[in-house]
Amino acid sequence: MRKLLSIGDFSKASQLTLKTLRFYHEKGILVPERVEAGTGYRFYSASQIERANVIRQLRDLGFSVREIQDLLQFAGDEHDIVAELESKHAEVKRRVADDRRTQQRLATIITQVKEERALMADTTFEIEEKDIEPVLVAAKRMRGKYSDCGQGFKAIGKRFGFKINGKPMLLCHDGEYKEDDADFSACMPVSGGANHDDIEVYELPAGKAVTLVHKGPYDTLRVSYEKLLAHIASEGYSAKSPSREVYLKGPGMIFQGNPNNYLTEIQFLVE
Amino acid sequence: MRKLLSIGDFSKASQLTLKTLRFYHEKGILVPERVEAGTGYRFYSASQIERANVIRQLRDLGFSVREIQDLLQFAGDEHDIVAELESKHAEVKRRVADDRRTQQRLATIITQVKEERALMADTTFEIEEKDIEPVLVAAKRMRGKYSDCGQGFKAIGKRFGFKINGKPMLLCHDGEYKEDDADFSACMPVSGGANHDDIEVYELPAGKAVTLVHKGPYDTLRVSYEKLLAHIASEGYSAKSPSREVYLKGPGMIFQGNPNNYLTEIQFLVE
DNA sequence: CTTGAGTCTCCCCTAAGGGGAGGCCGTAAC
DNA sequence: GTTACGGCCTCCCCTTAGGGGAGACTCAAG
Numbered sequence: 342m343r344k345l346l347s348i349g350d351f352s353k354a355s356q357l358t359l360k361t362l363r364f365y366h367e368k369g370i371l372v373p374e375r376v377e378a379g380t381g382y383r384f385y386s387a388s389q390i391e392r393a394n395v396i397r398q399l400r401d402l403g404f405s406v407r408e409i410q411d412l413l414q415f416a417g418d419e420h421d422i423v424a425e426l427e428s429k430h431a432e433v434k435r436r437v438a439d440d441r442r443t444q445q446r447l448a449t450i451i452t453q454v455k456e457e458r459a460l461m462a463d464t465t466f467e468i469e470e471k472d473i474e475p476v477l478v479a480a481k482r483m484r485g486k487y488s489d490c491g492q493g494f495k496a497i498g499k500r501f502g503f504k505i506n507g508k509p510m511l512l513c514h515d516g517e518y519k520e521d522d523a524d525f526s527a528c529m530p531v532s533g534g535a536n537h538d539d540i541e542v543y544e545l546p547a548g549k550a551v552t553l554v555h556k557g558p559y560d561t562l563r564v565s566y567e568k569l570l571a572h573i574a575s576e577g578y579s580a581k582s583p584s585r586e587v588y589l590k591g592p593g594m595i596f597q598g599n600p601n602n603y604l605t606e607i608q609f610l611v612e
Numbered sequence: 613m614r615k616l617l618s619i620g621d622f623s624k625a626s627q628l629t630l631k632t633l634r635f636y637h638e639k640g641i642l643v644p645e646r647v648e649a650g651t652g653y654r655f656y657s658a659s660q661i662e663r664a665n666v667i668r669q670l671r672d673l674g675f676s677v678r679e680i681q682d683l684l685q686f687a688g689d690e691h692d693i694v695a696e697l698e699s700k701h702a703e704v705k706r707r708v709a710d711d712r713r714t715q716q717r718l719a720t721i722i723t724q725v726k727e728e729r730a731l732m733a734d735t736t737f738e739i740e741e742k743d744i745e746p747v748l749v750a751a752k753r754m755r756g757k758y759s760d761c762g763q764g765f766k767a768i769g770k771r772f773g774f775k776i777n778g779k780p781m782l783l784c785h786d787g788e789y790k791e792d793d794a795d796f797s798a799c800m801p802v803s804g805g806a807n808h809d810d811i812e813v814y815e816l817p818a819g820k821a822v823t824l825v826h827k828g829p830y831d832t833l834r835v836s837y838e839k840l841l842a843h844i845a846s847e848g849y850s851a852k853s854p855s856r857e858v859y860l861k862g863p864g865m866i867f868q869g870n871p872n873n874y875l876t877e878i879q880f881l882v883e
Numbered sequence: 884c885t886t887g888a889g890t891c892t893c894c895c896c897t898a899a900g901g902g903g904a905g906g907c908c909g910t911a912a913c
Numbered sequence: 914g915t916t917a918c919g920g921c922c923t924c925c926c927c928t929t930a931g932g933g934g935a936g937a938c939t940c941a942a943g
Contacts, residue, residue: 361899382922437715444701447697454693631930632930639930671930
């Protein structure tokens with residue numbers, strides 16, 4: 342009366358692969374109606390297709406085999422099913438939230454890298470004279486080695502977070518180049534905000550400036566400084582303090598990148 | 613000069629477990645600066661902490677070890693990095709989309725199950741007399757066995773999809789109960805829509821009705837029918853054709869559920 | 884000298900099957 | 914009669930990113 346299907350036929354009917362069917366047999370969630378003693382051949386009844394479909398559905402909904410087993414245990418009893426569904430729902434929701442954060446971070450990184458690449462493409466690496474707009478910054482005055490400025494940026498980043506709207510800058514208050522006991526400010530352009538601890542918010546003045554984009558690691562910056570200062574002297578300008586360094590492209594959020602491709606714009610306001 | 617860290621110290625500094633460090637060593641993405649020949653002890657340089665952090669970041673962004681390996685191969689070369697980032701971004705996006713569909717489906721199922729449970733809780737299973745509102749339905753007239761109506765519902769579901777706004781119903785056009793060659797319509801309440809192929813859209817009339825909610829499998833429906841007809845006779849009403857069956861709760865989208873808990877409301881319009 | 888903490892390698896385990904080897908069975912073609 | 918083919922079986926290894934633990938070795942302190 343009831344026709345039994347071979348595993349191949351059942352596979353076609355249920356859209357589950359042979360491997361999967363054997364696996365489900367082993368796991369006990371879909372046991373063939375009959376297993377021939379001598380050959381071990383599996384035979385399924387047509388009515389088991391329905392159960393196979395249920396399992397497929399549950400699997401698509403993200404339930405593990407173990408969970409499916411539990412769920413099918415109380416096949417008619419709906420007591421815990423809602424709870425299980427809800428916990429799975431919460432789980433998926435959590436995963437979506439996580440993934441969206443990741444996605445956001447990836448997008449940020451991508452735009453940043455692209456921006457830097459574009460920058461690299463249309464930078465001339467020649468001395469330029471241009472008018473600079475005023476810029477509102479959050480600045481932390483520091484003393485020591487220039488390379489310590491990272492901590493200043495970190496502190497500003499922590500406080501001003503999403504208000505930051507430009508590349509990090511360094512103000513050199515010393516008239517000359519100093520190795521060890523330099524007087525400088527780490528600062529970031531911001532859209533607003535108030536003073537906080539040792540971070541001051543103020544506006545850098547506008548004005549005519551002589552600038553040069555330096556390409557390469559930071560320890561070769563001096564070459565570009567000298568080039569700029571020579572130009573300023575030859576043109577008869579006088580440079581105003583502090584000079585500015587804008588870190589157009591440095592070590593990224595993830596990759597250090599190649600220091601030979603770091604870009605730093607040096608700006609001297611002149612009159 | 614350069615101090616080397618034992619794996620334990622490096623583990624604390626990098627926030628990667630011992631197991632993970634050994635694994636990354638094996639995979640070649642974070643090879644200790646020095647491995648002592650005799651003992652096999654691993655020693656890391658402090659500068660490797662930075663690389664460890666890069667790896668952590670990439671791992672958090674969902675990159676596999678294999679991908680991290682590729683990415684770190686061209687540590688300075690940024691040529692392919694954007695492409696990799698973008699493909700990962702697309703991948704995450706796809707996963708989010710998938711998960712949200714799953715989440716939606718789960719939510720639908722949950723509300724449905726809850727609704728059915730509420731229904732079960734406040735149903736009286738007594739004969740009631742009530743006034744029935746008119747209801748717009750999409751109906752497919754069929755002939756055969758009642759149990760074939762599922763295909764009718766499927767057809768209507770395919771055509772009217774999101775316009776469906778009620779429980780599936782059956783109209784019995786026969787005056788009497790027929791097993792085999794019954795004349796009935798499978799129909800679903802809809803918010804609108806036009807006739808399509810053999811699916812008609814029309815309004816079921818309002819009126820005074822005698823109803824009874826039947827609990828149990830469909831093959832015991834006759835008991836409730838007889839109870840209702842006896843009541844109608846004893847009250848001196850005359851029943852109008854077609855009678856209606858409303859499938860308040862039947863086999864769910866996933867689970868068959870327990871047929872003993874199926875709920876079906878039988879409605880006879882009377883005058 | 885001993886002890887405890889740190890480290891090593893090696894082996895097994897995860898979830899949900901996929902891939903393939905080698906063997907058994909029945910049928911159809913030659 | 915035989916051979917080829919197709920369907921089925923079991924058994925074993927493989928995948929990710931490490932976790933858990935056993936047994937052995939090393940290092941520093943008491």
